Amino acid sequence: MAIISIHWTACVSLEQTKQGHSSLSSVSGSAEASSISTSSRLKYASLGVLVFQTTTLVLTMRYSRTLHTEEPLYLASSAVVCAELLKIVACILLVFRDHSFSVRSLNLVLKEEIINRPLLTLKLAIPSGIYTLQNNLLYVALSNLDAATYQVTYQLKILTTALFSVSMLGKRLGIYQWLSLVILMIGIALVQWPTEVSSSTGEKDLTASSQLIGLLAVLVACFSSGFAGVYFEKILKESKQSVWVRNIQLGLFGLVFGFGGVFTYDRERVLENGLFQGYNNVTWSVVALQALGGLVIAAVIKYADNILKGFATSISIILSTLISYFLLDDFDPTSVFFLGAMLVIAATFLYGCERTPAICTSKV
Numbered sequence: 417m418a419i420i421s422i423h424w425t426a427c428v429s430l431e432q433t434k435q436g437h438s439s440l441s442s443v444s445g446s447a448e449a450s451s452i453s454t455s456s457r458l459k460y461a462s463l464g465v466l467v468f469q470t471t472t473l474v475l476t477m478r479y480s481r482t483l484h485t486e487e488p489l490y491l492a493s494s495a496v497v498c499a500e501l502l503k504i505v506a507c508i509l510l511v512f513r514d515h516s517f518s519v520r521s522l523n524l525v526l527k528e529e530i531i532n533r534p535l536l537t538l539k540l541a542i543p544s545g546i547y548t549l550q551n552n553l554l555y556v557a558l559s560n561l562d563a564a565t566y567q568v569t570y571q572l573k574i575l576t577t578a579l580f581s582v583s584m585l586g587k588r589l590g591i592y593q594w595l596s597l598v599i600l601m602i603g604i605a606l607v608q609w610p611t612e613v614s615s616s617t618g619e620k621d622l623t624a625s626s627q628l629i630g631l632l633a634v635l636v637a638c639f640s641s642g643f644a645g646v647y648f649e650k651i652l653k654e655s656k657q658s659v660w661v662r663n664i665q666l667g668l669f670g671l672v673f674g675f676g677g678v679f680t681y682d683r684e685r686v687l688e689n690g691l692f693q694g695y696n697n698v699t700w701s702v703v704a705l706q707a708l709g710g711l712v713i714a715a716v717i718k719y720a721d722n723i724l725k726g727f728a729t730s731i732s733i734i735l736s737t738l739i740s741y742f743l744l745d746d747f748d749p750t751s752v753f754f755l756g757a758m759l760v761i762a763a764t765f766l767y768g769c770e771r772t773p774a775i776c777t778s779k780v
Contacts, residue, residue, distance in 0.1 A: 462712070463728045469712045470732040473705040474563045475739055480698045481559040482746065490694035491682045492555035495703050496548060497674035497691075502707035504667035507660040510711075514658065529661045530668075537665050539651055544669035546644040551706065552677060553637040560630030562747040564737040568607045568760050569634045571729065574767055575600055576642025584646050596766035599759050606756030663711075730761040 480490070508522070515521035530537055557566055575597050581587040589597075608631060652662065678686060685693070737757065740747035 466712050467728045467731050467735070469705060469709055470728070471735045471739075473702065473709060474558065474567055474732075474736055475744070476698060476705060477555065477702050478558045478563040478566070478740075478746075479744060480702050481555065482744075483698065485694075485696075487696075488685075488689060488694045490696075490699045491678070491685065491691070492552055492559075493674065493678040493682050494686070494691050495555070495699065495706070496551045497671060497678060498703045499551065499707040500548075500667045500670035500674055502703060503711075504664055504671070506707065506711060507663045507667065510660045511658065511664070514660070525658075525661065526664070529657055530665060536655065540648075540662065540665045541669045543644040543648045543651075544666045545673045546640045546647075547666065548670050548673040548677065550637045550640040550644065553633045553640070557630045557633040557637065560626040561634070562740050563744065564733070564740045564747050564749070564757075565607060565753075566630070566634060567733045567736045568753075568757050569604055569631065570638065571600065571733075571760050571764060572604055572635070573638040573641045573645075574764065576638050577645055578642075578767075580642045580646040581649075585650060592769050593767050596763040596769075599766065600763035603756045603759030603763060606752050606759065609752050609756070727765070729764050733757060733761060 481492075508526075511525060512519075512522050515525060557570075561569070578589060578593065578597060582589060648662070648666075652659065678691070737747070737749065741749060
């Protein structure tokens, strides 16, 4: 009887242990499923915001630069300064949140990371100056190119970023990525293919000379974007600073360079009509969208992958094309443009396909 009792007790204990393990497994599985679901929602939410921000910024900036009003046109250089200031404020608030809304901790972080590390801070003067130049060039580009042509041509930054990554970071590109860069160049060449504008399309603001100015502005912006982005990535990898602190440092130098641009190129106009001449609700919308763009990209880098970013870029190009044609009425697409745009979209997807198997395996 004692043996039977011991055996029965052992069986009960074993059964309870199994039930306990089963309960723990179900809880663990439920938590993992919840985590994956949350991550998936964040991923697609960030991409949705990226599509909205990219498309809205380009179209709003184009509209603001071609809007005919009695007031003088706002200064692009002053808009860049305002965007940098707004970005600094947003990043300070994010650092403040990351340190449990403690003013003391915020002051210690900013002092330790920015003031007490002058050499590290000075390194960011280079990408900051280039970003300031790039932001000014984007205004020039969208003053002379329609939104759709700008959107497609600006994807050339994929090529410049890839080349600088290979030369500066020692990255190795796969066969699909090199192929995508060739397709990208062909697609952009087709998009920029000269076409005759018929008289039935009405009066056009764009001329051959202004299109050339816009194209040159985009090309320089692509090279500056590629170099500054890779340089900034290299600095981030060499230190453990928060990306928000880095953006504050970039913004501080951006303010210096931005004000330098204002008083170098627009000093007389500022003295005559003020820094905020020509500003309206559309202008402030452009400033806000440009300032928050970097924060959106940071969220996408954290939660999404290259394929989904390419998908977001493709949607943005399509939306910009449709809205430019139907609402802004400053774009008359041709079959050559559509062929080039499709090649650019295909190249964007193909460039991210190289790492797809590794991503899929890790998730499974």
